[in-house]
Amino acid sequence: GAVVSQHPSRVICKSGTSVKIECRSLDFQATTMFWYRQFPKQSLMLMATSNEGSKATYEQGVEKDKFLINHASLTLSTLTVTSAHPEDSSFYICSARDAGRLDTQYFGPGTRLTVL
Amino acid sequence: AQKVTQAQTEISVVEKEDVTLDCVYETRDTTYYLFWYKQPPSGELVFLIRRNSFDEQNEISGRYSWNFQKSTSSFNFTITASQVVDSAVYFCALSNYGGATNKLIFGTGTLLAVQP
Numbered sequence: 046g047a048v049v050s051q052h053p054s055r056v057i058c059k060s061g062t063s064v065k066i067e068c069r070s071l072d073f074q075a076t077t078m079f080w081y082r083q084f085p086k087q088s089l090m091l092m093a094t095s096n097e098g099s100k101a102t103y104e105q106g107v108e109k110d111k112f113l114i115n116h117a118s119l120t121l122s123t124l125t126v127t128s129a130h131p132e133d134s135s136f137y138i139c140s141a142r143d144a145g146r147l148d149t150q151y152f153g154p155g156t157r158l159t160v161l
Numbered sequence: 162a163q164k165v166t167q168a169q170t171e172i173s174v175v176e177k178e179d180v181t182l183d184c185v186y187e188t189r190d191t192t193y194y195l196f197w198y199k200q201p202p203s204g205e206l207v208f209l210i211r212r213n214s215f216d217e218q219n220e221i222s223g224r225y226s227w228n229f230q231k232s233t234s235s236f237n238f239t240i241t242a243s244q245v246v247d248s249a250v251y252f253c254a255l256s257n258y259g260g261a262t263n264k265l266i267f268g269t270g271t272l273l274a275v276q277p
Contacts, residue, residue, distance in 0.1 A: 079265075088267045089206075089252070089265075091264060140265075148194055148211060148213075152206035153205070154204060155204040155205060
């Protein structure tokens with residue numbers, strides 16, 4: 046149980062293009078999902094909290110117009126990196142919190158984004 | 162303010178050795194959760210344990226054990242008879258209890274290398 050998937054696992058794109066990353070909870074409903082960014086050999090940095098049916102809550106310093114988050118259903122949240130630039134290259138990880146078990150986040154396998 | 166400190170950035174042991182990963186936390190909350198996650202080279206974070214602040218009993222799961230000491234604000238993790246497959250980055254994390262978003266505050270991680 047508590048499986049979270051992410052797609053794609055790796056993406057390489059040209060500067061200026063937009064990239065969409067999907068996060069799905071496969072065997073539970075997630076009213077809340079979280080998006081993190083991780084630079085090499087560093088810890089996870091929370092970017093935003095995604096709530097089903099409402100606007101995402103962004104952490105200080107994260108541009109909401111740059112990183113668009115949509116949580117359209119209880120099993121799917123998407124992160125779109127708009128007009129990507131090389132500095133957006135990173136490892137993006139989502140997590141989902143089981144609606145029936147609010148105390149634990151389960152993580153997806155991550156998406157490696159490389160912007161050329 | 163909430164903070165998690167993992168003072169050990171890297172640890173290297175030889176297979177079959179025991180190893181303890183330290184975690185010290187700071188919080189003003191009287192109720193909270195503590196977590197350990199494992200991040201192998203593949204990148205996916207694997208949930209290992211959740212402990213709430215009410216329960217100071219130590220826990221053992223196979224070769225893994227955890228020592229929660231509220232008096233010293235520590236939640237240390239011991240791997241007994243380490244194996245090469247234990248090589249990974251291990252993160253300690255803290256979240257509030259029943260809060261609106263239950264954000265996870267991560268430590269900086271400890272890279273464990275188990276040599277054959």
